[in-house]
């Protein structure tokens with residue numbers, strides 16, 4: 001552990017600096033005091049249009065002066081701007097010191113595209129934004145290009161992107177899976193296990209859907225997209241799915257005109273011809289069938305309990321049953337996987353060419369089995385993870401897939417990102433809406449997080465349903481009342497027809 005003393009950084013800001021220096025993976029610990037154990041020291045001096053930083057370490061000294069773009073110069077820079085500048089200088093100096101670069105520079109948040117849209121709504125054009133990303137946020141040219149192309153694609157796919165807050169989307173969480181994958185922290189309980197029965201859970205879900213539908217109708221609030229996630233929503237039986245969608249058609253207003261309904265059928269081992277017929281019967285627009293990897297040993301190591309062959313068979317079966325917008329998820333950096341396995345997964349994907357492919361980079365989520373038993377899982381080094389990412393993005397471009405949404409996570413390998421690619425016109429609208437926080441998402445079912453986006457102020461707050469089925473079953477009535485109250489506050493009676 002190397003102690004890094006950063007002069008003039010307040011206690012409440014320390015976390016940001018620690019988070020940034022953690023990206024270098026060098027075990028640097030930001031300290032508040034300078035003492036004989038301090039091995040590196042960083043100091044700053046700032047004026048209206050420049051911030052200078054000096055790094056002292058191992059009897060050497062490195063300096064850097066940052067001249068912000070005009071949009072970031074202020075007569076008297078406020079504390080937020082000063083912090084950004086200090087972080088800028090810190091990243092530049094550490095890049096130099098360790099002879100490396102951070103692909104996302106200062107952008108450590110989950111939604112870099114959201115920042116792009118905010119700047120754009122503030123009047124900045126794509127060229128200004130690209131300049132700021134490169135110069136003021138030290139994002140690499142590749143990532144700046146990726147971000148720009150995604151934001152422009154989102155504007156094309158959702159022409160009313162900045163007016164969506166007048167409507168809502170609905171997320172429906174079905175918390176069951178055949179087995180739990182090692183990297184997963186979603187609510188994914190065994191069917192009919194000790195965690196409450198599917199039948200009683202579904203009773204709660206039908207109730208929530210009905211009450212929410214009634215409120216939407218009475219308040220004349222339009223629904224743009226519906227997304228069934230989980231868990232695996234196709235874990236329940238074909239009859240249960242049929243009853244659920246039938247009820248959805250009955251109670252959700254104007255459902256024929258909803259822009260998109262997605263059902264994750266992520267685990268191939270849950271898919272049957274009967275369930276595919278139900279999905280088709282109710283005009284489900286988009287499903288996911290997720291290989292994650294096309295190497296059987298990897299699937300075994302991560303506890304997927306299905307084979308590569310089953311993924312391929314179920315994909316073909318879904319096509320035969322008329323599903324014409326299928327997404328496949330791949331994960332970069334799964335245990336024991338490197339360039340060879342990634343190339344193999346892409347070669348297998350090439351034989352299927354699903355309408356969209358979402359490329360995730362493995363992240364070690366706090367509560368996952370993989371994080372708890374980290375030593376058991378050997379994952380690729382950051383340089384190889386980056387090579388895999390480059391291979392996949394080149395492969396996507398070569399096969400006419402275009403990136404349309406992006407998000408980042410904490411503890412993501414190589415400090416990289418997750419990117420959704422699709423053929424033109426096959427983008428998931430829900431994925432864009434949730435990532436860019438464009439409108440309220442009403443969460444129904446287990447673990448479903450409602451996200452309230454105030455149509456007037458844009459202010460965002462959250463409310464989560466209980467994660468486990470037993471707590472959900474005990475309290476869905478009470479939770480429904482709270483959510484409808486919040487909705488009534490967000491969408492006042494003036495909207496009523």
Ligand code: SF4
Pocket residue numbers: 176177179180181184185186187188230231232266267
């Ligand atoms: S199938 Fe999906 S939700 Fe279920 S355990 Fe695996 S990753 Fe989690």
